[in-house]
Amino acid sequence: MSYTLGSLPSSQPPRPDMDVLVLGAGIIGVSVALHLQKRGKSVLLVDRRAPGEETSYGNAGLIERASVVPYGFPREIRTLLKYATNRSADVRFRWTFLPKILPWLARFWLESSSRRLRRAASDMLPLIERSVIEHTALMAEAGIEHRARRGGWMEAYRSEKAFTAAKQAARALDEYGLRYDLLGPQELAAREPHLAGEFAGAVHWLDPATVADPGGLVTDYAALFERRGGTVIRGNAAELKQSGDGWSLVAGGRRIVAREAVVALGPWSDTVYKPLGYRIPLAVKRGYHVHIEPAGDAVLNHPIVDVERGYLLAPMTRGIRLTTGIEFADRDDAASPVQIDQTEPHARAIFPLGRRVEQTPWMGARPCLPDMRPIIGPAPRHKGLWFAFGHNHHGLTLGPATGRLLAEMMTGETPFADPAPFTMSRFG
Known part of the structure; x- marks a missing residue:
């Protein structure tokens, strides 16, 4: 035209x-x-x-x-304290940005x-x-x-306590008709043979593509x-x-x-x-990713979240994509991929990974309303x-x-x- x-x-x-x-x-x-x-x-x-x-x-x-x-917005005191002190890869704050984002966070908390x-x-x-x-x-x-790949994705849990809570949370969604499998260590190993056996179990969500x-x-x-x-x-x-x-x-x-x-x-x-x-x-939650080559003949069949360590591994065209949680910082501030450095050792401990495909992690911004x-x-x-x-x-x-x-x-x-x-x- x-x-x-x-x-x-x-x-x-x-x-x-x-x-x-x-x-x-x-x-x-x-x-x-x-x-x-x-x-x-x-x-x-x-x-x-x-x-x-x-x-x-x-x-x-x-x-x-x-x-x-x-x-x-999380309501558990323990989780809030962990986030507030930057002790989790799930959420990280730029302290200089905190006064600017506090009114938005207050409204987010109220809406949650x-x-x-x-x-x-x-x-x-x-x-x-x-x-x-x-x-x-x-x-x-x-x-x-x-x-489109129709295999869904997984949330993996390291402790029995966290996995028990996840099973309860999944069952609470049964009214929505979602399909999921609750996997013990053996079932998880069957679906992801190259994943290290450090998990108590996983929730495999089947409906997503x-x-x-x-x-x-x-x-x-x-x-x-x-x-x-x-x-x-x-x-x-x-x-x-x-x-x-x-x-x-x-x-x-x-x-x-x-x-x-x-x-x-x-x-x-x-x-x-x-x-x-x-x-x-409108607030911005920044996030990072980096692609890493799988080592040897290792294959990751599904995207998988290591819930307690705060990162996700996803099989992508360029390799295994390691993605982080969120960073509260000004949209245009210089990148600070601390969360990548925090989580990469955990990722390498659960899946055979080789060299990074790109040395500088990618940074993006997610537009969010409270x-x-x-x-x-x-x-x-x-x-x-x-x-x-x-x-x-x-x-x-x-x-x-x-x-x-x-x-x-x-x-x-x-x-x-x-x-x-x-x-x-x-x-x-």
């Missing part, structure tokens, strides 16, 4: 070149672009980098159908009460339930069904968008301007005008909404502006479902899920 962009004289009112500008070429933006395109909209996808090279690149590759309860957490789970469930289904549909359209190259998956989805006539262009989303009844942006040396715009910039969404006067409690729901819907004070960000660790999981929901809202279809829990108005 071709357009004549920015060809009108500046004295004339700008006439839209297309229907929608989608800002952000991660999994959320690409999914929104695809679903709008399927509904007959002309779409331009804009990002400063190529599709899938930012937050969408660095994750565990989980399409997390089993995560029906959001990740809430058992009653509010259950409400958040209920609100998120329609998206979670569609997560694998919507990915499967897009993969089929893109001809990349082979990217996994992918071995999350960034590559986004690239494939973007290629489908382009094959269908869409355009991907490099540009600075922060330069978005309201232009008459539409929205304009200078990208690739051209002025582009569209009737509507979608902000799907993940942790950089504030570069657009703040200048427009919106105050949204009530554990994304923003999906219209900007209340700006006609034709839409938001889709803040997916709280589940961007890869919820990308296609989010794209469908927002596209249905934008085109006047009956949404497959109630969009009310995701409205911006909940933040005033």
